[in-house]
Amino acid sequence: KVIDKITVELNDKSDVYEAKFSNLGLKSVETDSNYVKKHPKLLVGGVWCIVDVLYEHSDETNDEPWVIDKLKPIQVSNFDFEEYCSARNEFSLNEWIDVLVQSIGFNSKMLSRRQKFLQLARLIPFCERNFNYIELGPKGTGKSHIFSEFSPHGMIVSGGEISMAKLFVNNATGKPGLVGFWDSVAFDEFAGKDKRVDKNLVDIMKNYMANKSFSRGVEVIGAEASMSFLGNTSKSVEHMLKHSNFFDDLPDKYIDSAFLDRLHMYSPGWETSIIRSELFTDGFGFIVDYLAEAMKNLRNIDYSQLYTKHFSLSSDISVRDKDGVHKTFSGMMKILFPNGECEEKHVAELLEFSLEGRKRVKDHIARLDETFPAVNFAYTNLKTQEETPVKTAEEVEFAELLADTTAAPSTDEAPEDAEIPEPSKQNEQADDGNTWVKGESSEVEFKSTLRVSLHSGKPDDRVELACLKTIAAFLNTHGGSLVVGLDDEANPVGLEHDKFDSEDKMSLHLVSLVNARMGPLAMTCTDIRFEDCEDKRIMVVKCRKASKPIFYKEKGSETETFYVRTGPSTTQLSASQTQDYITQAWS
Missing domain, CATH: 2.40.50 (OB fold (Dihydrolipoamide Acetyltransferase, E2P))
Incomplete structure (x- = not known):
């Protein structure tokens, strides 16, 4: 045996x-x-x-x-696609999402709905032909996990360096390369300025990604392999938004607008949690081989036009942009609704997700090449004729930073040679007057909401995080005021978007967050009051400089981070910078 x-x-x-x-x-x-x-x-x-x-x-x-x-x-040797689609009908959408997330190894209870979508988007190259996907983000987020462990029909190339012969065709022998044999070819460790890249390879890849074919001598060969590019970013999202672009870490020869424009989706790897033991599941899910066969069978179906029953895309969107949106939408439909049956509200959700993935590509190509015009990524409801513009998550989270091009860098971590603000050794009490009326500064910051994303209309942990980091920075520097209910131009938007039953409950919610993430000392150094601003209500959180350093701790994590104010921005200090700053500020 x-x-x-x-x-x-x-x-x-x-x-x-x-x-x-x-x-x-x-x-x-x-x-x-x-x-x-x-x-x-x-x-x-x-x-x-x-x-x-x-x-x-x-x-x-x-x-x-x-x-x-x-x-x-002992692995799946046959697959009944009709049975798979029929069984899907026995699950609600949330149940189905959780089963799929657990099937790829993650604990669905530890992930938000958006994080689940981003994990499942990694399956699109396996179920959608000729899908061009890129995911860049911090180290340790499991970008290559699915591409290396999930399917026997995919190949991952480590190091990001590969020859034309291995990838496409060996002209000496006539033997096809990886794209001729595999459903998905992924390039791990794709980012890195020191990578050696053959310009001819980039040109062939551009042609393949656009035309789904490559040349072998005088013969043109078609192929269906999807391409995925996975790599690490060296800077924070704020730094890239303020000073460069999301493609900045790629090898120079790949920072080519024509190559980048072939990408259908840019997945924001910084939104994916760092892999920790509690993220893995021991719950029920599909056998990986079975799910891999389901994805392979789904490659024969096209769901790219299913949204047209309910919505139309903006006329501003080009053919290539539409191709990217269509492929992402088709892939997500196949993963979540393999039988093609989907309610209008879920179609809208997937369409927005798809538009965002392509918009991120286009926005950052435009930073590299001024010949690329601004595009209105939006869709229209055919019944109501209401147009819905789509923004990327970072556009919403860092709206103030993007709007204020003169602001100092709002980085997650300051460079080692960055100028750190002069510490104050006194427990300074912020002015009791309305200092915020003068606009944002080192001691004043505006936030439209406390917890709800204006983009989605739903609570978003990233919105809360932005507020809490600002409070921590005020407590560690000279004190200051966080004003909730004003946009970055100091226009009042009110508190209604946060959907609290009362101002007391809103205040208690923030106090609870500050206590949980920064400790009781931070809570005692903040005062909350509500005021009228024109015809709206706003919340003013006045912060006094704390008597001891205030560290911020992420939910469910023991890792502590230290923030200060640098001009009108919040900056995370490195370990050595934090030690030096504390020595000066509280000695």
């Missing part, structure tokens, strides 16, 4: 099926045709099996003495 990968071929001379054992080294072992009929994947790529092998001596020199007595696949 052995476990091995078995590949079967038909010997047309003797009209029998013969098996090859990949590891045992046996070849031409006669196989019962019933096994092949029951498990057709034996003929294509092979299947891992438990096999009972017998040795039968024969005096005939040409006879193979090995015989397969029993064969049992």
Whole structure:
């Protein structure tokens, strides 16, 4: 009894099926045709099996003495797509999302809905032909996990350096490369200025990503492999928004607007949680091989036009932009609604997600190439004729930073040589007057909401995080005022968007957050009051400089970070900067 990968071929001379054992080294072992009929994947790529092998001596020199007595696949060897689609109808959407998330190894209870969508978007290259995907973000977020562990139909190339012969075709032998054999080809560690890149390879990739074909001599060969580019960012989101672009960490030869414009979706890797033990699941999910076969079968279906029953895209969106939106939408539809049946509200949700993924690509190409015009990424409801503009998550979270081009850098972490504000050694009490009426400064910051994203109309942890980081920075510097209910231009938007039952509950909510993330000392150094501003109500959080350093702790994490104010921005200090600052400020 052995476990091995078995590949079967038909010997047309003797009209029998013969098996090859990949590891045992046996070849031409006669196989019962019933096994092949029951498990057709034996003929294509092979299947891992438990096999009972017998040795039968024969005096005939040409006879193979090995015989397969029993064969049992231990990976999926056949797949019933109709059964898969039918079973989907037994789940609600939330249940189905959780099953899929757990199937790829993550604890669905630890992720927000958006984080689940971003994890599942990594499956699109496996179910959508010729999908061009990029994900850049901090280290340790598991960007390559799905591409290396999920499907036997995908290949991941480590290091980001690869030859034309290996990827497309070896002109000397005529043998096709990876894109001719695999459904998905992923490039891990794709970012890095020191990467050596062949410009000719970039040109061939541009042609393939646009035309789904490549040349072998005078012959043009079509292929269906999706391409995924995975890499790390070296700067914070705020720094890239303020000083560069989201493609800044790529090798120089890939920072080519024509190449980047072929990308259908940019997934924001910085929104994905750092992999921790509690993120992994021990719950129920599909066997990975089964789900991989489902994704492969879905490649034969196109759901890119299903949204047109309810919505239309802005006429401002180009053909290439639409192609990116369509492919992302089709992929997410296949993953979440494999039977193609979807309510209008869910169509809108997936369409917005798809538009955002393409908008992120286009926005940051425009930073590199001024010939790319601004595009109105929006969709219109065919019934109501109401147009809904789509913004990226970072446009909403960092609206003030993007609007104020003269502001100092609002980075997550200050460079080691950055100028740190002069610490105040006194517990300074902020002015009791309305200092905020003069506009944003080192001691005043405006936020439209406390917890709700104006983009989605729903509570968003990132909105709360932005407010809490500002409070921590005020407490560690000279004190200051956080004003909630004013936009970045000091226009009153009110408190209604946060949907609290009363101002008392809003105040208690913030006090609870400050206590949980920064401790009781921080809570005692803040005073909250509500005021009228024109015809709106606003909340003013006045902060006194704390008597001790205030560290911010993420929800569910023991990691502490230290923030200060640098001009009108909030800056995270490195460990060495924090030590120096504390020594000066509280010695």
